[in-house]
Amino acid sequence: MLSYKESTFNKLISVAVLIIIATVISIMTADAGTKAKKERVRMKMYYSKNDAGERVISIGLTAGSGRKMHGLKNAPVLLETVFNDSTTLLATVETDSSGLVDLYLAQDYKLPVNEDGVAIIMAAYEGDDTYRSASRKLEIVDLELDFNFEIEDSVKYLKVSAGKIDGEGNKLPVEGLEIDIGIQRLYSVLPIGSVETEKDGTGILEVQDDLPGDAKGMLTFVANIEDHDEFGTVTKTATEKWGIPVSYEVKPLPRQLYTDEAPLWMIALVVVTLAGAWYHFFLSVSKLIKLRKAGQERL
């Protein structure tokens, strides 16, 4: 039979062993839990071509579940083009703090395309211990937009033509394409209508003749296709003297609290207050000068 002390010792050893086992199990479970809670990653990919002909591939990575999605920052994304079952590396890019990254294609770089002019771009994120992998595929055809300004019977017609480039570089008219038309203003584009292209790839919009332009009457027209399944986002601009010349001379602003020059009453108030204060300061200093002189006279 065990003595009291031995019994207590054995109990303590048993408890210690149980604690160690529980700790190991909890650590393992926690590790397993972490692995099981790998977050899902969503990838979005856009293609856009601006007025200067710059082509941009934009990637957005978000992670999380349900409504609690957040931008996946500093994530490496592999971008490749696919042509005839072979892939060519475009670039490896890294997302910013919001999970976004843009790849600007060089002006002289030609994406490999098939005979229909379709370029295939693949983006892939491999994932890591915390996040799952994600990938996206984009098929893009190069589209060119052109403007033509015509006046018939004093009516102004804006003709916009759309043509897609095939594998041999030929421009083929696109039918049934909806193009938004607007005028560039200081901060944004003012929409004035939209056109749908005909068989010859051209859409016509009648432009009203009372649109205010710059000092010379120039208007900058903007044609835009937004996130099209085949062409992505394409923008084209052109300038024409179709507006009413408006002189934007800035009139001098009055003296107010919100303008550069202060109201006169305020200047007067500040000057009088400061003059009063500093007058008394110098009056006080003059007394000290007299005090010093009085001391010198006494000597």
Place this chain on the structure above:
Amino acid sequence: MENSGVSISINDFVHNLEKPSKKWYLGVGVLTVIALFGMYALLRQFMEGQIITGMRDNVVWGIYTANFVFFMGLSYAGALISSISQLLRIKWTKPIVRIAELLTVSTLIVGAPFILFCLGRLDRIHYLLLYGRIQSPITWDVIAISTDLVFCIAFLYFTHIRDFAKLRDYPGLNVSNWRKKMYRYLALGYKGTKEQKKYLHQAHDIMAAIIIPTAIIAYSLLSLLFSMSLRPGWHSTIFSPYFVVTAGYSGVALLIVIMWIYRKNRKLETYITNLHFKYMSFALIMLTLIYGYFTFSEYLTDWYNQTETYHQLLHKLYDMNQFGWLSLFHFVFAFVVPIIVIGFPWFRSINMVTIVSLLIVIALWVKRYLIVVPTLETPYIPIQDIRPEYVHYSISWVEWALSISGIAVIVLIFTIASKWAPIIPVSEVADAHNLEKPKLLFKVRNDSTIKSQEDVVV
């Protein structure tokens, strides 16, 4: 009056002004190192930009602005006490006016630069003078604070002239020759003639009279930096008087603490008496009540008629996971504890009043922090960047370093200044019983000349 019967002599203070002890040098050395560390932090901020502080796009002001408002407030209280004492010829305040004046100048010197540390481009500070708009409250503040600083330094010097003359004439003063020359130069040839006394009194009175409105204007303008904006918690019509009262409250509290330190450290019980603590305690309890009244009015109007943004702000202030603990700390130590300790005679003692005063000073610093940060974290236009550091402000080591070095500089100024001249204004205390009557702004007709009731009415 308790002090009027006390004979005071420069002899009692000379030993403190002569050769400093090793302990003094050690203290100055430690304070200098802390101050230099603050300079290093400022240099890092200057070189690397405000990214190394906790300030970001939304919370563009933080602990620096809280310090600025806090130190300016302390300076205002010191200026008010010394100026009113001079103008009204109050005898009992004479032994503590120099401490009040030093408090004014040191906190002004340290506090004013703190607003500059908030500037993103400190190298363009001169643009404020070159292109500053007179309509901007910041321009008003720069003008008012710089004027106030010059006036307060001048006032501090005026109160030293007679003591400098005493030190100049003290036989066998064991200080370096350059210090003796400085005493001679700064005494302005004062010999105590009737004519010189008259000029000195006039200069003193004029400066005292002009410092009171200057300090009030400067601190009111400081409040306009906040209340001129439409932000919740700032846009208030009572902010100017509220700031002035808060300034007086914190200043009186700190003055009590400094009085206690000098009284213990320099054994000045003869000059800084129980009566001084008693009167200052009365001032403190009055200010507690006035401050409480203003705070109640401020929060009541915000709470009663709250919009969505005001609601968010008040929720932040009382949520224990956000600013609730700081709000509670402020409430307990700025209202409850002072009323209990000073209001009831059982707790009232010099040590207890000093401890409460120190807690009030800390609580009022917390209040300044609560004015600045929660409001900036609650803008009218929603914060679009969800990064936590853009939404919530946290104090960085650079800001702590500069704040602590600011306190070190104030202590350093006190340490050096009280080694240069007696911390008790010897000449003023000695003449306290000979004080002229305060000057009146209007003439009162002698009773003997009043012939009828009509004369009185007229």
